[in-house]
Amino acid sequence: MMGGTAGVSGRRDVDESLLDDPAALAERDPGGMLRFTASAGAQVRESAALTAETNLTALADDGRPRAVVIAGIGTAGRTGDVLATVAGPRCPVPVIPHRSAGVPGWVGAADVVIAVSASGRSPEALGAAEAAHRRGARLVAVGAPDSQLQAVAERARAPFIPVPRRAPARASLWALTVPVLLAARTLGLVKVNEADLAETAARLDADADRCRSTAESFVNPAKSLALGLAGSIPIVWGSSPLATVAARRFGDTLSANARYPVVSGALGEAGRGRVGLLDGVFGGLAEGMRDIFADQEETEVEGTRLRLVLLRDGGLNPEDDADEPLAVEERRADAVQTLAERRGVRCDVVTAEGGSALERLASLVAVPDFAAVYLALAHGLDPMAVPAITEMKELANQ
Numbered sequence: 001m002m003g004g005t006a007g008v009s010g011r012r013d014v015d016e017s018l019l020d021d022p023a024a025l026a027e028r029d030p031g032g033m034l035r036f037t038a039s040a041g042a043q044v045r046e047s048a049a050l051t052a053e054t055n056l057t058a059l060a061d062d063g064r065p066r067a068v069v070i071a072g073i074g075t076a077g078r079t080g081d082v083l084a085t086v087a088g089p090r091c092p093v094p095v096i097p098h099r100s101a102g103v104p105g106w107v108g109a110a111d112v113v114i115a116v117s118a119s120g121r122s123p124e125a126l127g128a129a130e131a132a133h134r135r136g137a138r139l140v141a142v143g144a145p146d147s148q149l150q151a152v153a154e155r156a157r158a159p160f161i162p163v164p165r166r167a168p169a170r171a172s173l174w175a176l177t178v179p180v181l182l183a184a185r186t187l188g189l190v191k192v193n194e195a196d197l198a199e200t201a202a203r204l205d206a207d208a209d210r211c212r213s214t215a216e217s218f219v220n221p222a223k224s225l226a227l228g229l230a231g232s233i234p235i236v237w238g239s240s241p242l243a244t245v246a247a248r249r250f251g252d253t254l255s256a257n258a259r260y261p262v263v264s265g266a267l268g269e270a271g272r273g274r275v276g277l278l279d280g281v282f283g284g285l286a287e288g289m290r291d292i293f294a295d296q297e298e299t300e301v302e303g304t305r306l307r308l309v310l311l312r313d314g315g316l317n318p319e320d321d322a323d324e325p326l327a328v329e330e331r332r333a334d335a336v337q338t339l340a341e342r343r344g345v346r347c348d349v350v351t352a353e354g355g356s357a358l359e360r361l362a363s364l365v366a367v368p369d370f371a372a373v374y375l376a377l378a379h380g381l382d383p384m385a386v387p388a389i390t391e392m393k394e395l396a397n398q
């Protein structure tokens, strides 16, 4: 197979009408990615119940650890980022996401390793679980039942929290995240309570309803976000550490489902560097050309342009720990919107809602998760197929 024909088929331009045709959407989504995305709230409830059935006392017995390492790759790795932000900057114990096989050299008996893998077989999670056992660290494993990861946990006599498998792993973000948070709660590192979980699940359900395939583009926030992004290079910035996790997650799903290149990260850091993209050939320069041609017959100027998606975390809970005062984050978010406006770069804003950090995160992840699927479908791409990843694994012999 040659470039262009290898991998999935699709169309370069989006078919807008397809998004308002639920039957056509279902046909182009044979694996049911929309259905999996809509199960986020159910995943929270199911994983909370499965964690409650797991005996985690071995984890708590030795008291507060020196450090917690969350080991896994891809979506499993993102759960470590979620834990680090929910634990917050004043967490007395370092919370360290780790994305390569094994564990950092300093990990020992005083530490806890949480190994996460949706399939239960990633070399990164398996290597970490085995290394944790060898070094005498406390281990808890999260992943598919009856998997290699479960076998390693059993050999190590470590708790294993089963998460029923959904293919692909990126559709399991909430199912994997909740056990990680609850394991950390057992260690006294986060304050997530049952009401937070219930409210988070309810918000994910409500957003899934707003984003359902039968809701038309003009009332469906995910479809309109997808159409706004069509043909652009998305820049996704988060106003706070929590919103930055959501921004990175949107980068993951836009790349994996819709195959869009994305710049994503923290607005605080971007403001000291990458904000310069707004002045570049895909930003202000391209928009300037559009203005020149707008006076002439030609209204449509060819060329790819940036589209800014700003995820704003209103920080509604005053008890939340924060690195920076909310006012600083808010001023920065206002500033980048002004910058984009001055350069003619279109900007979509998603604002967090909800009381707890977890619910606010859910409110920033839910609509973008659907938008990435709709963008794939509008291009005629099967959001679930990942031929390049499979080919990469074959070629790299992994």
Ligand SMILES: O=P(O)(O)OC[C@H]1O[C@](O)(CO)[C@@H](O)[C@@H]1O
Pocket (backbone or CB within 6 Å): 072, 073, 074, 075, 076, 116, 117, 118, 119, 120, 121, 122, 125, 168, 169, 170, 389
């Ligand atoms: O959660 P798992 O099964 O360990 O997979 C890790 C990552 O590997 C992939 O399956 C790609 O191989 C991603 O989709 C996933 O997030």
